[in-house]
Amino acid sequence: MxxxxxxxxxxxxxxxxxxxxxxxxxxxxxxxxxxxxxxxxxxxxxxxxxxxxxxxxxxxxxxxxxxxxxxxxxxxxxxxxxxxxxxxxxxDWDRRNALMRAHSAQHVLSARIAARFHLSTTEVSIQPDIASINLNNQINLDQLEEVLTIVNRDCTTSHPVTTSISPRDKAISDHAGRIRGEMSTEDPVRIVEIKDIDIMCCGGTHVKDTSEIGLILVIKFKGGREIKFVVGKEAVAMLAKMNTGMISAAATLNKDMLQLAEAVEKQVKNSKLLEEQADQLAIELLDREARCHGLQASSGIRIHVLKAITNKKIATAHFNNFSPGSILAIQGDKGSLQIYSNADTVKANELIQALVERLGGKGGGNPKIAQGMLEKEPEDLGALLMEILSKS
Ligand SMILES: [Zn+2]
Incomplete structure (x- = not known):
């Protein structure tokens, strides 16, 4: 058959x-x-x-x-x-039409990348109004922007799309050197031509004119090689949502919408700098506290209480400078608490438990390091720890 x-x-x-x-x-x-x-x-x-x-x-x-x-x-x-x-x-026409738009858009995008940067598309996935391609090499964000400008113009203006079925040899000689990508091994082959943009061997369903595609919007750009995009109505709805999101984000940063990318980059750099400064401050506080006597509890235990935003890695490293028999409690924001102990007789996890029993919240850890979130902030954590230790 x-x-x-x-x-x-x-x-x-x-x-x-x-x-x-x-x-x-x-x-x-x-x-x-x-x-x-x-x-x-x-x-x-x-x-x-x-x-x-x-x-x-x-x-x-x-x-x-x-x-x-x-x-x-x-x-x-x-x-x-x-x-x-x-x-x-x-x-189902809605689904078919959405697949046609996505597939034709994919040809336009792959063709423009091939023509501009001499890169080929190695993989495609076409779903209704959403598609993705993989390239054989990377492009950068500026190159993507350049290509998107061209592709969006292509997909919103008229370029007729025609298909023809012909013997393989005839297709090769008719379009000598102009067929993008690898030729199918099938015979006869089906050629899809987008006027002035692309000639490709393809069996998919396509729109008859690129103006039917509408805008495309890239939603994922990974490793410079993977480009995922939405098409048509989907892209327009998403653009409107992004547009208002950008306006509000720009307003938060007190910037113009077009400066948003730059402003966010600056903000991220600033917060990294602030984090580094906070770390430095915490280290100074920890090292200064290590040289202090702290509160003298019974049986030679010394209690140190600090208010600082710091992480476990920094605190653990600098707790090494505290003399044996020390308890260090670091109060962070929103009731967060870290407790470090190098006293043989005091277990950090038991101290946290005793605090949780009195103030509510939760906590856990081991005898050396424990952490928790207290529901109620203690008025004087040092005094409270002294009291707990005197009873144990
Ligand atoms: Zn195709």
Whole structure:
């Protein structure tokens, strides 16, 4: 048998068709000809309905198996459907159209990157109104911006998209050297041409003019090679949301929206600097405290209380400078507390527990280092610790 005739290669806009049942197996129906696009070449499949002998079957997945296109349907056709019956197909147009837009946009983007930076697209994924590509080498943000400007102009102005099926050799000689990417090994091949932009060997469904695509918006740019983008209505809605988000973020930073990226970068640098300064201050405080006597509790234990924002790594390292028999309690913000002990008779985790019992909150750790969040801030933590230690 010659396999399923690819109606979807003829006209991407035809979403109702009539064909005959060729074969049934379980939930799978094969027709003589189908306009349902099967998942292939990175493009997700169409969905829709097949009506056979007055019964409706939901087409949930469409797959290619050799030369055949398989429609996985629900419910299972059982004995109600036999080969030769007429099948009426109805394709979900919104999904199909969103796939067409995404696929054509992908060709435009890949073509413009190839032409401008001589990079090829090694992988594609086409979903309704969302697509991603992988490149064989990196581009930077400035290059992405340059390409996006061109691609968005392409996708909002008219460039006719045409498809043709021809013998492989003829396609190669007709478009000598102008076909982007690797030629399919199939024969005949299907050529998709976007006027003035791209010629590509592709079996996917495409819009007939790039102006139908609309804006594209990159939502992920990873490692300079992976570009994920949304298309059309999706992109416009997302842009509007981002636009207002940027206006409000810029207002928070007291900047103009177009200076936002620069302002955020500066802000991040500033906060890193502040963090470094806070660390330095905490280190100075810790080292100064290490030279003090602290509060003398019974049995030779010394209690040190500090208010500082610092992390465990810094505090642990600098607690090494405290003389044996020391307890260090560091009060951070919002009731956070760290306790360090190098006294054999005092366990940091037990101290935290005793504090939690009196002030509420939670905490844990080991005899050397413990931390917690206290519900109520103690008025005088040093005095409270003295009291707890005197009772134990
Ligand atoms: Zn394609």
């Amino acid at each position: 010659a396999g399923t005739r690819k109606g979807y290669w003829q006209d991407a806009y035809q979403v109702t068709f009539q064909s005959h049942v060729a074969r049934i197996s379980g939930n799978n129906i094969i027709l003589d000809e189908t306009f349902f696009y099967p998942a292939s070449g990175g493009q997700a499949c169409d969905r829709g309905v097949l009506v056979i002998a007055g019964k409706s079957f939901n087409v949930q997945e469409v797959l290619k198996e050799g030369d055949n296109v398989i429609h996985a349907v629900k419910p299972a056709p059982g004995n109600a459907v036999v080969p030769g019956m007429i099948a009426d197909g109805m394709i």
